[in-house]
Amino acid sequence: xxxxxxxxxxxxxxxxxxxxxxxxxxxxxxxxxxxxxxxxxxxxxxxxxxxxxxxxxxxxxxxxxxxxxxxxxxxxxxxxxxxxxxxxxxxxxxxxxxxxxxxxxxxxxxxxxxxxxxxxxxxxxxxxxxxxxxxxxxxxxxxxxxxxxxxxxxxxxxxxxxxxxxxxxxxxxxxxxxxxxxxxxxxxxxxxxxxxxxxxxxxxxxxxxxxxxxxxxxxxxxxxxxxxxxxxxxxxxxxxxxxxxxxxxxxxxxxxxxxxxxxxxxxxxxxxxxxxxxxxxxxxxxxxxxxxxxxxxxxxxxxxxxxxxxxxxxxxxxxxxxxxxxxxxxxxxxxxxxxxxxxxxxxxxxxxxxxxxxxxxxxxxxxxxxxxxxxxxxxxxxxxxxxxxxxxxx
Amino acid sequence: xxxxxxxxxxxxxxxxxxxxxxxxxxxxxxxxxxxxxxxxxxxxxxxxxxxxxxxxxxxxxxxxxxxxxxxxxxxxxxxxxxxxxxxxxxxxxxxxxxxxxxxxxxxxxxxxxxxxxxxxxxxxxxxxxxxxxxxxxxxxxxxxxxxxxxxxxxxxxxxxxxxxxxxxxxxxxxxxxxxxxxxxxxxxxxxxxxxxxxxxxxxxxxxxxxxxxxxxxxxxxxxxxxxxxxxxxxxxxxxxxxxxxxxxxxxxxxxxxxxxxxxxxxxxxxxxxxxxxxxxxxxxxxxxxxxxxxxxxxxxxxxxxxxxxxxxxxxxxxxxxxxxxxxxxxxxxxxxxxxxxxxxxxxxxxxxxxxxxxxxxxxxxxxxxxxxxxxxxxxxxxxxxxxxxxxxxx
Numbered sequence: 144x145x146x147x148x149x150x151x152x153x154x155x156x157x158x159x160x161x162x163x164x165x166x167x168x169x170x171x172x173x174x175x176x177x178x179x180x181x182x183x184x185x186x187x188x189x190x191x192x193x194x195x196x197x198x199x200x201x202x203x204x205x206x207x208x209x210x211x212x213x214x215x216x217x218x219x220x221x222x223x224x225x226x227x228x229x230x231x232x233x234x235x236x237x238x239x240x241x242x243x244x245x246x247x248x249x250x251x252x253x254x255x256x257x258x259x260x261x262x263x264x265x266x267x268x269x270x271x272x273x274x275x276x277x278x279x280x281x282x283x284x285x286x287x288x289x290x291x292x293x294x295x296x297x298x299x300x301x302x303x304x305x306x307x308x309x310x311x312x313x314x315x316x317x318x319x320x321x322x323x324x325x326x327x328x329x330x331x332x333x334x335x336x337x338x339x340x341x342x343x344x345x346x347x348x349x350x351x352x353x354x355x356x357x358x359x360x361x362x363x364x365x366x367x368x369x370x371x372x373x374x375x376x377x378x379x380x381x382x383x384x385x386x387x388x389x390x391x392x393x394x395x396x397x398x399x400x401x402x403x404x405x406x407x408x409x410x411x412x413x414x415x416x417x418x419x420x421x422x423x424x425x426x427x428x429x430x431x432x433x434x435x436x437x438x439x440x441x442x443x444x445x446x447x448x449x450x451x452x453x454x455x456x457x458x459x460x461x462x463x464x465x466x467x468x469x470x471x472x473x474x475x476x477x478x479x480x481x482x483x484x485x486x487x488x489x490x491x492x493x494x495x496x497x498x499x500x501x502x503x504x505x506x507x508x509x510x511x512x513x514x515x516x517x518x519x520x521x522x523x524x525x526x527x528x529x530x531x532x533x534x535x536x537x
Numbered sequence: 538x539x540x541x542x543x544x545x546x547x548x549x550x551x552x553x554x555x556x557x558x559x560x561x562x563x564x565x566x567x568x569x570x571x572x573x574x575x576x577x578x579x580x581x582x583x584x585x586x587x588x589x590x591x592x593x594x595x596x597x598x599x600x601x602x603x604x605x606x607x608x609x610x611x612x613x614x615x616x617x618x619x620x621x622x623x624x625x626x627x628x629x630x631x632x633x634x635x636x637x638x639x640x641x642x643x644x645x646x647x648x649x650x651x652x653x654x655x656x657x658x659x660x661x662x663x664x665x666x667x668x669x670x671x672x673x674x675x676x677x678x679x680x681x682x683x684x685x686x687x688x689x690x691x692x693x694x695x696x697x698x699x700x701x702x703x704x705x706x707x708x709x710x711x712x713x714x715x716x717x718x719x720x721x722x723x724x725x726x727x728x729x730x731x732x733x734x735x736x737x738x739x740x741x742x743x744x745x746x747x748x749x750x751x752x753x754x755x756x757x758x759x760x761x762x763x764x765x766x767x768x769x770x771x772x773x774x775x776x777x778x779x780x781x782x783x784x785x786x787x788x789x790x791x792x793x794x795x796x797x798x799x800x801x802x803x804x805x806x807x808x809x810x811x812x813x814x815x816x817x818x819x820x821x822x823x824x825x826x827x828x829x830x831x832x833x834x835x836x837x838x839x840x841x842x843x844x845x846x847x848x849x850x851x852x853x854x855x856x857x858x859x860x861x862x863x864x865x866x867x868x869x870x871x872x873x874x875x876x877x878x879x880x881x882x883x884x885x886x887x888x889x890x891x892x893x894x895x896x897x898x899x900x901x902x903x904x905x906x907x908x909x910x911x912x913x914x915x916x917x918x919x920x921x922x923x924x925x926x927x928x929x930x931x
Contacts, residue, residue, distance in 0.1 A: 144654060144655070144656045144659055144708040144744055144745075145653060145654065145656070145802060145805055145806055145809045146652060146653050146654065146655050146656055146809055146812075146813065147656070148812070148816075149652055149653045149809040149810070149812035149813040149816070150653075150805055150808055150809040150812060151812065152811075152812030152813070152815055152816055153653075153807075153808035153809050153810065153811035153812025153813070153815065154808045154812070160609075160610060164609070183607070185602075185606050185607050186602070186606070187602065189600075189601035189602055190601050190605050195596045195597075195601060198592075198596055198825075199593050199596050199597060202589045202592055202593050202596075203589075203593060206583075207583035207584045207589060207785070208579075208580070208581065208583055208785070210788075211583075211584050211785060211786045211787065211788050211789055212579050212580070212787060212788050213577070213579050213787045213788050214788055215554075215558070216554060247641050247790060247818075247823075248818070248820055249818075250818035250819070250820045251645075251817060251818030251819070252818065253818065254816065254817050254818035255818070258540060258543055258677075259539060259540050259543045259544075259547075260538060260539065260540065261538070261540050262538045262539070262540060262541070265538055276815070276818075279812075279815060279816040280816065280818065282816070283652075283813075283816035283817060314538040350538055351538075391601070391602070391605060392605045393605065393606060393607045393820075394604075394605050394606050394607050394608055394821055394823065394824025394825075394827075395605055395823050395824055395825060396641060396790075396820065396821070396822075396823050408539060411539055411544055412539055413547075414544055414547035414548045415539045415540055415543040415544040415547050416543070416547065417546075417547035418540075418542070418543035418544055418545065418546030418547025418548070418673075419540065419543040419546070419547070419677075421546055421547065421670070421673060422542075422543070422546055422648065422673040422674065422676070422677035423645060423648050423677060423817040423818070424641075424642070424643075424644035424645030424646065424647065424648035424649070424670075424674065424817070425644070425645070426642055426644045426787075426790065427788055427790070428790075429641075429788065429789050429790050429823045429826070430788025430789055431592075431788075431789060431825075432823070433788075
């Protein structure tokens with residue numbers, strides 16, 4: 144008696160991973176340097192030296208039982224206190240250790256928060272283009288997956304469409320800022336408008352609509368772009384954070400959930416998230432990483448590598464005639480597909496060993512996602528291929 | 538719209554964690570040396586030195602991107618190959634890397650496997666006494682949680698009761714060997730009988746009933762007890778393993794799922810488990826740990842510390858008049874509660890700063906679980922308290 148939804152999810156793997164696997168296999172044939180893999184957001188900047196140094200120091204100088212033992216399910220109290228302090232310093236909020244839950248990365252965090260916010264008939268919204276794994280997270284929770292169409296060409300939030308779609312069944316909306324796959328940043332003004340809408344609709348429906356703020360890219364912004372800290376604008380916000388991108392630790396699975404007590408039913412929501420995570424097998428976040436974070440949570444990423452890639456690509460691609468959303472966050476560029484067919488273009492690019500994700504996989508056909516977390520050399524050597532591909536459409 | 542089941546799970550925390558938290562708080566008042574905490578199975582033997590050495594070496598000498606980057610969702614291919622080889626060497630099986638999925642510990646593994654084996658109306662069985670978290674894992678999957686009564690006093694599997702309870706809705710039975718909370722080992726003979734029963738019933742019902750073998754304690758056995766490798770007896774078995782106990786790494790969240798291809802619909806089941814894990818937010822197991830395991834998967838725990846505790850406690854408690862199941866695996870002793878009321882006894886013990894779990898929490902009232910993964914000194918100094926408690930019942 145095998146669960147058919149699970150089987151479908153496990154058989155048709157997510158396209159990003161498929162394309163990345165293809166890239167690895169192809170690299171084995173033609174050589175790594177001849178594959179231009181812009182498919183997956185695996186950071187290309189090493190973790191800050193302080194992180195490895197902290198881990199080594201802990202492994203060499205702390206009692207093994209303390210390093211590798213279970214922590215509290217909520218996470219080590221000192222690490223949570225350090226993170227709360229860091230949030231308060233940077234965003235002027237009033238977070239405390241007991242509003243945080245340390246988890247194995249943003250993916251299980253979002254999945255657990257969706258579960259905690261699902262009652263029978265509930266629906267959870269995402270804004271296109273969206274990270275495709277939101278669909279399985281929302282659906283495993285038992286909620287209906289609802290997509291708000293993209294706001295083109297500004298790639299802010301399509302609040303007119305959201306207003307029409309919100310219903311008495313709406314439990315939450317997921318906001319991913321900076322955005323994957325676009326690389327755009329939702330402005331303070333946008334979030335303020337969203338907040339006003341949700342406040343009004345919460346009153347109208349007689350229950351709170353929460354924001355799930357998925358923010359693994361919060362620290363990755365360029366040209367002075369500002370990422371608003373959503374709980375400061377709309378307190379009924381659960382923040383899901385990960386150190387995957389900011390500290391280049393994606394394989395280590397480390398992040399936190401922040402549930403402000405001032406959110407409506409904030410304490411109940413915090414406990415419901417703990418309960419949801421527990422049922423999925425959350426025990427604690429990796430303990431060595433927790434200890435290292437108590438020393439490293441304040442570190443910011445070195446963005447110069449990503450920024451150079453970003454500027455080089457954006458400039459050259461614009462020159463070749465590509466249109467794109469303004470790339471100001473994360474490490475993504477979202478291109479309008481020449482000819483309008485993203486799947487066809489992605490295939491044509493693949494034939495030249497250039498791997499880019501079709502926007503259709505993010506609920507936004509006609510566009511293409513480029514991850515520019517690659518070697519600069521890869522960027523430079525890929526440019527003639529981009530040029531050649533565009534020329535075929537002239 | 539907060540999920541009431543999640544809220545209940547997150548508010549009423551699991552008693553083990555509650556008792557352990559109580560112990561920590563009480564220790565802050567009366568001093569750690571005056572708390573006799575036998576409540577939680579946090580290993581008291583340090584991780585093998587090779588594990589820390591491997592981690593340090595990897596951190597100091599490998600490329601940070603390779604150490605901390607995403608691995609394949611399935612887990613690093615080399616680590617999986619090493620684990621498969623280790624299984625084959627030790628159990629004479631024919632495991633391959635592509636039958637393994639590396640995960641963040643046994644808890645999310647069992648939760649995902651339950652999900653993958655759940656269709657509408659499905660029921661999953663556990664044998665009392667059982668690890669209490671099975672209930673939320675099974676129920677989050679949407680299956681009915683069914684408990685087979687304990688087999689007292691031998692604490693093998695109550696197969697007569699199981700046979701009566703199995704129904705056309707039965708999807709799987711969970712077998713936890715060596716057993717938590719009893720510390721008993723299900724013998725090869727017991728597993729062979731279970732296998733014959735499930736084979737017969739699978740034929741009768743026209744669908745396969747799977748075994749979910751939860752085996753974090755597989756390496757922790759004493760006095761030559763043998764833990765049968767269940768897939769060798771019943772191929773329709775999914776093994777959920779964790780390095781928490783064998784390598785004393787419970788906080789690090791590292792384990793694997795083994796799905797034999799020779800199991801009925803084995804490949805579909807493997808993919809369904811991947812799909813179920815993905816929906817819960819599985820991305821990969823912690824990457825540094827994966828790399829370390831490629832060097833350390835063959836290591837066995839040093840059992841001398843646990844064994845000394847086990848023998849000292851079992852001998853003294855028997856002398857004081859306690860009755861117990863034969864403790865031959867894991868690090869648990871399961872005592873018959875003097876007076877018959879485990880909750881009352883646990884309370885009386887708590888008043889003397891001796892923390893032991895009531896069997897009621899494991900579906901087996903009238904018994905008490907002692908975790909002997911503590912300092913030897915704690916064992917020795919706890920004995921007069923056990924003696925005194927028993928004397929009050931004379």
